[in-house]
Amino acid sequence: MKKFRRYHRSPLYQVADALKNIEMETLETINPFVLAPWETRIQSDVEAMPQLHTVPGGSLQVAVSSSTRNGLVGFGVAIKKQPPRYRKLKLRTFSTTLGPRLEQNPFSAELAALAHTLNMLVGLKDYRITLLTSNKAAALTMRNPRQQSGQEFVCQSYKSMKRLRRNGNHINILWVPTNADNKLLGLAKEQARTATQKDAALQKSAPRMKSTTLKIARSHAAPSSDLPENVGGHVKRIDAALPGKHTRQLYDRLSWKEASVLAQLRTGMARLNGYLYRINAADTDQCACGQARETVEHFLFRCRKWTTQRTALLQCSQTHRANLSFFLGGKSSSDNQQWTPNLEVVRASIRFAITTGRLDAT
The missing domain is CATH 3.30.420.10 (Ribonuclease H-like superfamily/Ribonuclease H)
Structure with a gap:
């Protein structure tokens, strides 16, 4: 009962209560x-x-x-x-x-x-x-x-x-x-x-x-010193840090083209048939090699069309081959707090994608 009362008085509950009459x-x-x-x-x-x-x-x-x-x-x-x-x-x-x-x-x-x-x-x-x-x-x-x-x-x-x-x-x-x-x-x-x-x-x-709806709801639920800040349409806590340290490590030293390629590979929203077919921009999700769906993983590690271009990429690591998260700078659950992305490997992945020309606009 005590836990319920504490939750009932929490700012999060009060925001939810302020929003209850709004049609989502x-x-x-x-x-x-x-x-x-x-x-x-x-x-x-x-x-x-x-x-x-x-x-x-x-x-x-x-x-x-x-x-x-x-x-x-x-x-x-x-x-x-x-x-x-x-x-x-x-x-x-x-x-x-x-x-x-x-x-x-x-x-x-x-x-x-x-x-x-x-x-x-x-x-x-x-x-x-x-x-x-x-x-x-x-x-x-x-x-x-x-x-x-x-x-x-x-x-x-x-x-x-x-x-x-x-x-x-x-x-x-x-x-x-x-x-x-x-x-x-x-x-x-x-x-x-x-x-x-x-x-x-x-x-x-x-x-x-x-942004406006949440700001008004929070204003009824929290003291003024705890209100969110509305910057350019974003609603965030005043002490929030955007972007995060990990994101800055990955993108800050990249050119626009390199950052664009990395974003495609990390999000899966890439000019590959696996994604294009999903958004009705391609007739099939199959790779041109005819072996499998053209996903980011297939493109980076398995497609036979890019065997020559892939040589330098695979030389980056003997123990993490075909580990998509590792090659794109992702953090796994087994990594400790001191972990940092291997930027050389990430750059190798970007260079591979650029060399193939597969992600270029046509």
């Missing part, structure tokens, strides 16, 4: 990864405000801004379009009330604005599209999406950008400091304030953000 189906789904490691990320600039360059198809600037007032969250968009052949500039603005403050936040509103606008632009051809935002967290998230709140909007944006690129459009995102005098961002901010006027009607159905 309304919460967003956060997946381990937003994009496959080989997918192209959007170009971004968080340092300076470049000048637009005229291109044959034309130029287009999109400024997005968010507002939180009167218990509501909304976003505004301002679009400046320079059609080809120096025709007259076109300016368009609009606003959307995204949801109540108990479910949304300025960060999610910025991402929603980008997703909504990019979907509108899908029909364009041969344009240089520049996305402007004064929310640095949103700009960095678009450049390098992670396991975080707002994933659904990021996924929508990348699907639209993929279609836009097929039509010859060039897209980049730019962070502009709030103290910068940017007229287009000023127009977007005015529209965002319009979206959060009193009694404004919701114009868009959006999933409830987990």
